[in-house]
Amino acid sequence: MPRLIVIIGPTAVGKTQISLNIAEMFRCPIINADSRQIYRDIPIGTAAPTAEEQKRVTHFFVGKLPLDEYYSAAQYEADVMKLLPRLFQTHDNLVLTGGSMLYIDAVCKGLDDVPTVDxxxxxxxxxxxxxxxxxxxxxxxxxxxxxxxxxxxxxxxxxxxxxxxxxxxxxxxxxxxHRNERKKRPFDIVKVGLQRQREDLFNRINGRVDVMMQQGWLDEARKVIQYRHCNALNTVGYKELFKYLDNEWEINFALEKIRRNTRVYAKKQMTWFKRDPEVRWFHPDEEQQILNFLDNAK
Structure with missing residues (x-):
């Protein structure tokens, strides 16, 4: 049976590099499960895979939607479940990675059939x-x-x-x-969780904010501020930068708020992921152990 390798963990833990290496090992594409990286025009603030990384490995659901298009976890489930059979025709393994908890569950467990809101x-x-x-x-x-x-x-x-x-x-x-009935999937699922000590993770979060600002995040926010009402930008980082651009906050205060709110979100992610007994946890530095685990879990 084909296999979906799911790489999860909090923001800034190191999912991108591990996922790229695993995808290269199995010569397969990566399916993005980050609800904001799906949108165009905000690659810096969402830490989306770079053009170079996307050349290394084919990615799906990265930078595809305009900021003003509504998109839900239910739509994501439908789109991924339509894509997977086609990809499994030529690949025994596929990699799904991201930090959006509901998107991960949508593919692995399935969502209740809630109607789409008009x-x-x-x-x-x-x-x-x-x-x-x-x-x-x-x-x-x-x-x-x-x-x-x-x-x-x-x-x-x-x-x-x-x-x-x-x-x-x-x-x-x-x-x-809400029936909470798990849907049967026509493929095996193996889940790898990445975790770090809290202080280490928080330091990485704090440092990444500085790097993203150096990459031009503020200019990116300035270009998309006209779409601030859209759900795509109702997220940590942009909301705080918009406060600065509105002259409500000083830039250093806005950046400190981003760091704090990102740390809070990372804790929320870990709380959610830790509830899942199917996840096998590793430190990102344990790459060889992860590859051995996946190789033996065939």
């Missing part, structure tokens, strides 16, 4: 959030879907708004679409 409903809820505020929407969610209200992060506007979008559009509670 543009009219999306705009309506966006307007309600702006005019009425999050707390009002949270209370509305409590009435329409008390089960999801009890379980969800009520401080996360994206989660609250999406649940209400489904309630409005279907007339059914958002929670009614």
């Amino acid at each position: 543009q009219e409903t999306r705009l309506l809820l966006k307007q309600k959030l702006q005019e009425e505020g999050l707390e009002k929407l949270v209370q509305e969610l409590r009435l329409l879907d008390p089960a999801y209200y009890d379980a969800c992060d009520k401080n996360n506007p994206k989660r609250v708004v999406h649940a209400l979008e489904i309630c409005y559009m279907t007339g059914k509670p958002f929670s009614s679409f």
Whole structure:
């Protein structure tokens, strides 16, 4: 049976280099599972694979979508599951790598069949959030879907708004679409997790912000600020740089916020990934052990 090798871990841990080496070892392409690297025009701020790295190994789902195009984990699942059979015709192994937890689960486990939200409903809820505020929407969610209200992060506007979008559009509670049934996949899955000591990881995060600024991240943010309302840019890094470009923050304050918020996100990623008992964990420096593990896990 063909095999999908999944390389996961927090931001800045070192997934890119390990994934490139593994893909070269098995002479196979890499499928990106980072929800922001899918978009064009923001390669620096998303630490997307460089042109040189993409010449080394063929990549899919990197720099393909315009910033104003809506894209969801459900769409990603459908697109990847359509692509994999074609790639498996010529490859026994494929590499999937990224830090977007929901995208990884979408491919490995499958998502519940939640309807895609239409543009009219999306705009309506966006307007309600702006005019009425999050707390009002949270209370509305409590009435329409008390089960999801009890379980969800009520401080996360994206989660609250999406649940209400489904309630409005279907007339059914958002929670009614959640069956949590794992979908069967026609391929084997082996998961490799990369981890570092917290201090080491945080130092890498802090240093990477400096490198990205040297690469021209601020100019990149300036070029895309007109798309700040798009979900593609509702992410750590751009939100803080936009504050600087709006003259609300000093640049050093914005950069320190980016470092802090990225560290918080990395901890969230590790908490999510550590729940998965199928992951075999390694330090990125243990590359030979990783290759041996994959070779023996055939």
